[in-house]
Amino acid sequence: MAGNQFVKNILARTYGANNNFFDFSDGKVKAVFQADYYKEALKTYNQMYLEGLINPEQYTYKEDQKKGIYASQDLAAYNGYYWDLLSGMNIFDKVIYKTIDYPMPEGRTSDQMKIHDDYYGIGNTGVFVTKDTKYPDRCIKYITYMMGLDGQLLQRYGKEGVTWEKDEQGRPKSTELKTQVEKEDFAKLQREYGVYNYNFSWFTS
Numbered sequence: 612m613a614g615n616q617f618v619k620n621i622l623a624r625t626y627g628a629n630n631n632f633f634d635f636s637d638g639k640v641k642a643v644f645q646a647d648y649y650k651e652a653l654k655t656y657n658q659m660y661l662e663g664l665i666n667p668e669q670y671t672y673k674e675d676q677k678k679g680i681y682a683s684q685d686l687a688a689y690n691g692y693y694w695d696l697l698s699g700m701n702i703f704d705k706v707i708y709k710t711i712d713y714p715m716p717e718g719r720t721s722d723q724m725k726i727h728d729d730y731y732g733i734g735n736t737g738v739f740v741t742k743d744t745k746y747p748d749r750c751i752k753y754i755t756y757m758m759g760l761d762g763q764l765l766q767r768y769g770k771e772g773v774t775w776e777k778d779e780q781g782r783p784k785s786t787e788l789k790t791q792v793e794k795e796d797f798a799k800l801q802r803e804y805g806v807y808n809y810n811f812s813w814f815t816s
Contacts, residue, residue: 622656626648626652626655628649703794704790765805774800774805
């Protein structure tokens, strides 16, 4: 199994964690890795490693080495971004995939098991409008657009009709151009076509 932060997050979830970076129990604030449930999750992760369930070399792999493992399907389980796995197996544009509900463990609900709580953790980035800006209204308008449906589609999928189009259910579907460029040069896909362009530039003047 390919072990990473995703696996640890899932394990921590089973021991009582949520998606916060801090624990707020008992009226005190402490880093989540100091909480007892996180320590128990790390013990389980370590036990999986000792039993050979976690690949001990995974953190030293280069990108081509990881793709080689994906392509050979030499793994029992994978936890991560599905597009990384499909791309590594060279079947990204050949397979029709769908999301299925995983059976809940006894005594657990989907709300307890979900990994993301709408990102109400503090994260490591933020958007700010300085008090000295000459155009606060324009800043707010820009941020509002980028956080809205059109802005989100533009950041993730690029321009409609170029890198994506709507399928029969109205959902974004990659065009042949987008699929081809993504195979050849992911950086070009971001830089020239604006796909997965989450690091967009903010106002500089």
